[in-house]
Amino acid sequence: MSKKIVLSGIQPSGNLHIGNYIGALQNWVKIQDEFDCYYFIADWHALTSQYADTSQIKEYVRDVLVNCLAAGLDPNTSTIFQQSRIPEHAELHLLLSMMTPLGWLERVPSYKEKQLEVKDKDLNTYGFLGYPLLQSADILIYRAHFVPVGVDQMPHLEITREIARRFNNFYGEVFPEPDGLLTKFPKVVGTDGRKMSKTYGNCIFLSDSPEEVEQKIRTMTTDPQRIKRTDAGNPELSPVYQLHKVFSSREEQAEVAKGCQTAGIGCIDCKKILIKNVLTLLEPVWEKRRVYLADPDLLEDIIRTGSEKARVAAVKTMEHVREAMGL
Numbered sequence: 001m002s003k004k005i006v007l008s009g010i011q012p013s014g015n016l017h018i019g020n021y022i023g024a025l026q027n028w029v030k031i032q033d034e035f036d037c038y039y040f041i042a043d044w045h046a047l048t049s050q051y052a053d054t055s056q057i058k059e060y061v062r063d064v065l066v067n068c069l070a071a072g073l074d075p076n077t078s079t080i081f082q083q084s085r086i087p088e089h090a091e092l093h094l095l096l097s098m099m100t101p102l103g104w105l106e107r108v109p110s111y112k113e114k115q116l117e118v119k120d121k122d123l124n125t126y127g128f129l130g131y132p133l134l135q136s137a138d139i140l141i142y143r144a145h146f147v148p149v150g151v152d153q154m155p156h157l158e159i160t161r162e163i164a165r166r167f168n169n170f171y172g173e174v175f176p177e178p179d180g181l182l183t184k185f186p187k188v189v190g191t192d193g194r195k196m197s198k199t200y201g202n203c204i205f206l207s208d209s210p211e212e213v214e215q216k217i218r219t220m221t222t223d224p225q226r227i228k229r230t231d232a233g234n235p236e237l238s239p240v241y242q243l244h245k246v247f248s249s250r251e252e253q254a255e256v257a258k259g260c261q262t263a264g265i266g267c268i269d270c271k272k273i274l275i276k277n278v279l280t281l282l283e284p285v286w287e288k289r290r291v292y293l294a295d296p297d298l299l300e301d302i303i304r305t306g307s308e309k310a311r312v313a314a315v316k317t318m319e320h321v322r323e324a325m326g327l
């Protein structure tokens, strides 16, 4: 029996951080043997908000690719590709746009939210409204069964299912309705205790050096009420402890929690343990990053081969789509 198809994408909007690594990449790696996986870099999606300045897109695409490989995606197992190399995504997006009621797109929560949140860009564009529909095209063109994404992406998956249903109603069964593959992964807080996010400037990046990681953790805030070394603290109020929950063993977590509550250890000792664990986790990733970054030809080869393979599948689906639509 053939494997079920998994598809997921990631936007090349700058460096990836350890939250992306724990949240998305590690999961992609984990399921790559079980499913027929398509993973891609959504550079057209980046354009929906970064259209005015495209000077860094190439670099970001390369960075995402390097990180995916460094995290353990195997180009011989998974199909790794770049969205803009598969023009069929645009064709399907166009055809789907003909039958997509405007209201469906206008009521996707991220549409209004991001327009309000992002002040330095004009997101009042046709492309930005169509963001979820382009995502639907990405998913449907590979007839994906499962889409591993975070909860924030569930509305986009919901509209994809609605679009698939509408298409199938008009023209006959072409697309399976994809399901989300929600994995429970720990929430990674940033160095200031808020959600780790590039907008907040509180990230530990996969591209950071060991010195930068150490520096960032050393200067993290802790329980604000623990002022002196002899004060007992509450680990739950410390972002450092939140990171211990993700990166440290249960024993270490218990040890630092107790040390904090009893003033048995200082914040620096606690941070040292975290630093050691984050460095241990990132060491193999850095090692592989070095190898790939030193070999641009290899990177081009990987993304070209993956894109060619993806394109074969996309072209095939489009033949069905055109026929079903009577074109």
Ligand code: TRP
Residues within 6 Å of the ligand: 007, 008, 009, 010, 011, 042, 045, 134, 135, 138, 139, 147, 148, 149, 153
């Ligand atoms: N919107 C997704 C994100 O920001 C990226 C994406 C684009 C995607 N197309 C996709 C994810 C298709 C899953 C499937 O994370």
